[in-house]
Amino acid sequence: MTTIPRSTRRRVLKALGAAGTAAVAGCASAPGSTEQESAASETPTEPAMNQPQEPDVDRIAADPTDIPDPIDRSSPKTVEVEMTTTEVVAEVEPGVTYTYMTFENQIPGPMIRVRQGDTVHMTITNDESNSMPHNIDLHAVRGPGGGAEASMVSPGETAEFRFKATYPGLFIYHCAVPNLDYHISSGMFGAILVEPPEGLPEVDHEFYFGQHELYTTGEAGEEGHHDFSIDAMKAEDPTYVLMNGEKYAITPDGYGAPTVDVGDTARVFMATGGPNLQSNFHPIGSVWDEVWPQGGLGSEPNRNVQTTPVLPGSCTMATLSFDVPGGVKLVDHALSRVARKGMMAVIAAEGEAQPDIFDPEP
Template sequence: MATYHYWTFNKKVPGPFVRARVGDTIQVELSNLADSSERHSVDFHAVTGPGGGAVATDAAPEETKGFSFKALKPGLYVYHCAVPLAAHHIANGMYGLILVEPEEGLPPVDREFYVMQGEVYTSQTYGSKGKLTESLEKLMAEAPEYYVFNGAANALTGSNALKARLGETIRIYFGVGGPNKTSSFHVIGEIFDKAYQLASLTTEPLADVQTITVPPGGAAVVDMSLDVPGECVLVDHALSRAARGLVGKLVVDGENQPALFKAASAKTEESEHNTHSSH
């Protein structure tokens, strides 16, 4: 087993999912705990104002800072710590998403999921055991040891897999904390019915999309209807990253749908021989 000391918003990686609507006024308060070793702040990409709020929230240990802002434009936006070196703070887990819905809201779905991709730069090689430590050298070289969904290698698998039922519609709010790598987000075994490219909620979504490109500090929203049961796999289609922890599962429960998908029976060498002999 391996552990890593993250810096976080509210002890979570990613930080809390913040939800608002256009026209809302949002109050932000950041308290930097007394045992913190660093200054911290928060830059909301949804903010129209200096530093996205980073200047107003730049807090030393034991300080509390805050600000308020009006949500002017709908979208799914990243937030992150912006204290220099910002990439250092982000790589240590200080990122999350804020959804600003249009005034009329988004079309309803049966289930929603919150997924973010990040990188972890450790001195130790991938798969090492024990307490892992950060490597600024690897961070500056943009050479992560781990790629992660929701803060840990293979985090969205097993008991933490995304779960849904046959016939449901689901929505994934997907973002890339980074700090450095672009994602080619793909769900193996599914097709996105709708993809809100770059998380623009006022632009018509693309239909029937296989893979979406999401840059660091960017996001996207995808909707899917679940027509066949089984396990779907969440990946970045830069697939070497799957071997460094970037894998998740979507488990769809329900009755088989042979009219839509049916696995062929395995053929043995003997059955092949008998088939040819009967000709």
């Protein structure tokens, strides 16, 4: 068997991740020496791409059905949450690899689910094989940096902090070291749901998705290993715009589309990591029955919404119903991102035709 050469992850990534070229408001500074900070302040040289790399993991796309169960208790408790940050090579699409940064080897990172009033004991470990410091900023935290300052960890280190979930809603979390845009673009974001004390209305299914952009040294579909491009990110010109980290991952031609039955209802949790582009979230073949903009649960939802904006660094929670069989495509309605850059997921409804609602052959 021919061994595919694997270049080091440390190339330009180490310099970019160690500290920022300028302080970013609200972002924690990385620990390290003056020498590290000096190296990181240099403009990186983008290496030649297209040298094949063997993936470290078979899949980076999170399973949209892998969600904690709804809260079924009536009093608050302390919830233990442990996550490990990783830097791994994986395929964006067949034949194209990228060095992702993740929480728990998946994009988006694992969904956290707690109740308003709960205390969360958060433990963050930076895998010893990594080359950069990482941390976590949760928008559900009242505290410096959303926890970023308390959780800054170098490779091989672990940090802990506690916070009380004082307000309900669906909130993003993300890495917030200097050069946070690079870390988030590479996959370091997820969502935390803080349920109100009365819980959420019952639905038949729940799904979890996350949108972000990749800025790389190659064109979309160009085979080989794509390195991060700081110039493309500065220009906000992404190579890929992705749902769950890979091109068309959650579709029948990817890892498969999750299925529901005709007549079912579903709740969709969606986080837009960005770091730059707003999502224009639309279910092709349906509408959102209810939308809680920005994931806010403090007011009544909007109803019968065709397309809802999900700002970078924010979330939305929405419901939809499946009245007829067929696939409902979840897209960003900036449609070049769908047709050219990989941004789509599918939920497949199975069951009997409903010609009184939709008849394709009258």
